[in-house]
Amino acid sequence: MGLNSSFGIILVPFFFLFFIDATRVLPPKLFDVRNYGAIADGKTYNTEAFLKAWKDACAYHGRSRFYIAPGTFLLGSVTFEGQCKGSMAFILKGTLKAPTEHSKFSTATWISFRYLDDFTVKGGGYLDGQGKFAWPYNDCSKNSNCGPLPVSMSFDFVNNSRIHHLKSINSKNTHFSIFACYNLDINKVRITAPEDSPNTDGIRIGHSRKIKISSTVIGTGDDCISMLYGSEDIEISNVACGPGHGISVGSLGRSHEEEYVSRISVKNSSFIGTQNGLRIKTWSPSLYSLASDMNFEDISMNNVRNPIVIDQQYCPFPPCGIWGHSSSSAVQIKNVKFRNIWGTSNSKVAIVLKCSGLMPCQDIELRDINLVYNGPGGRATSLCFNVKGSAYGKQLPPPCF
Known part of the structure; x- marks a missing residue:
């Protein structure tokens, strides 16, 4: 009696284990x-x-x-x-x-x-x-209905x-x-x-x-990839973009206060004939927000109009804020790294960093940049406002901070 009872106790768990495993396979x-x-x-x-x-x-x-x-x-x-x-x-x-x-x-x-x-x-x-x-x-730009x-x-x-x-x-x-x-x-x-x-x-x-976005080809009429408010831990790699408006963070700050964007990584990707390459854009004026901890690395540009852009004057539908005044963007951009970016720019100003007078960009890094402009007017240049950062290695165009 005791032996049979013990067998019953042992067999029941094994039956349930078999049933569970069977449903899985x-x-x-x-x-x-x-x-x-x-x-x-x-x-x-x-x-x-x-x-x-x-x-x-x-x-x-x-x-x-x-x-x-x-x-x-x-x-x-x-x-x-x-x-x-x-x-x-x-x-x-x-x-x-x-x-x-x-x-x-x-x-x-x-x-x-x-x-x-x-x-x-x-x-x-x-x-x-x-x-x-x-x-x-x-x-919608001309029709409110x-x-x-x-x-x-x-x-x-x-x-x-x-x-x-x-x-x-x-x-x-x-x-x-x-x-x-x-x-x-x-x-x-x-x-x-x-x-x-x-x-x-x-x-x-x-x-x-x-x-995570990887091994993807995108050719379209707007941003290849856009990361809006509340985007965190985004990894983009081996993406071919073109035509299009590039890979963008934003636009930020128009209607979502304190909605952060952070930990963005774009690596081993290419841009061909795009309007922009790597772009961060915030509305002006805007509500307070934070865009931080972004890394753009090992990127090739082929005939890209604006390879590297931070635009805190973004306002496609005027009237807009006045640059440098209290109506400027209140989005804080900090800890952004552009590393090993090379190729050709379709415009003379290959790097544009237009940061906010109200919230200057912090900890911007340029490392090993080689963007060539072959058009009239000389070599590629860069343009900066309200930027605090550092530059290392090869720098073409020369850094403006």
């Missing part, structure tokens, strides 16, 4: 949108079919694979939400095509992912924003997740928006839009931490 379950009525003819709206497939995939207690086969699927504005019961992968093998009707442009996002953990987007397929039908309506154009794909409150092997073309607005996310890895993504397409940022990050 179960093969993933495929949820093919075609089984829910989706049609890959490029003409039929598939929003309802996609939502039905997502509902089932999200409710599955295991590894779900939301599958979009090769072909062209027309998809209206859609939001995919968690929390899901298990890990989820959104596998795009085909092409998702956005609407072209103006009546459908008023949504903030075309495809939105929200409240997800352990989530993956991959597959090598395309997001086609069909932006040429929407760009003429991007007239303008509506926002939709971001192609947004990630809000998405944690411990990955986006890789994905292509986005011709977004109506920003291609990828990252907001309130943690530990997100973006790898081997290709982003394309014409140089003159308005506000088509490649990747826009706000209020997020521990974001």
Whole structure:
């Protein structure tokens, strides 16, 4: 009796261990949108079919694979939400095509992912924003009644997740928006839009931490990557940018007081024919904020108009603050390093550091800079206001502080 009892006590824990391990090794379950009525003819709206497939995939207690086969699927504005019961992968093998009707442009996002953990987007397929039908309506600079154009794909409150092997073309607005996310890895993504397409940022990050972007190619009509207020622990490496407006921190200080940007790293990247290279921009006038601990290193510039820029006079829509007066930017920029940056500048003033008279830049470092200007008027020069910093190694153009 005692022997049988002891065996029972031993066997129960082993049974539970076996059950737990079995659920972990179960093969993933495929949820093919075609089984829910989706049609890959490029003409039929598939929003309802996609939502039905997502509902089932999200409710599955295991590894779900939301599958979009090769072909062209027309998809209206859609939001995919968690929390899901298990890990989820959104596998795009085909092409998702956005609407072209103006009546459908008023949504903030075309495809939105929200409240997800352990989530993956991959597959090598395309997001086609069909932006040429929407760009003429991007007239907010002269039309106070303008509506926002939709971001192609947004990630809000998405944690411990990955986006890789994905292509986005011709977004109506920003291609990828990252907001309130943690530990997100973006790898081997290709982003394309014409140089003159308005506000088509490649990747826009706000209020997020521990974001990595690597081995990515971005050519667009606005910033290749922009890091807005609340961006922290951002690592960017092996990114090719061009055309576009470069990689930007900001603009900061317009409407979010004490929303800091810190621990930004951009390394081993290249800029080809871009309007800017590495840029930090703050509004003037602005609310108080802090942008600190940034490192830009091992960067090549090829025919870049403004390779290195700190602009604390940023105000694209006048009237603006008066330089040097109390209306200047109140964003403190400090501990910023530009190291081993080389190539060609498309303008004579290759380095512009226009810092605030109210909050001068602190601890700015230039180390091993070699930017050549081959145009008329002589060698490249630099321009500085209100900067406290140091310069080391080769310096072309000569430092202005």
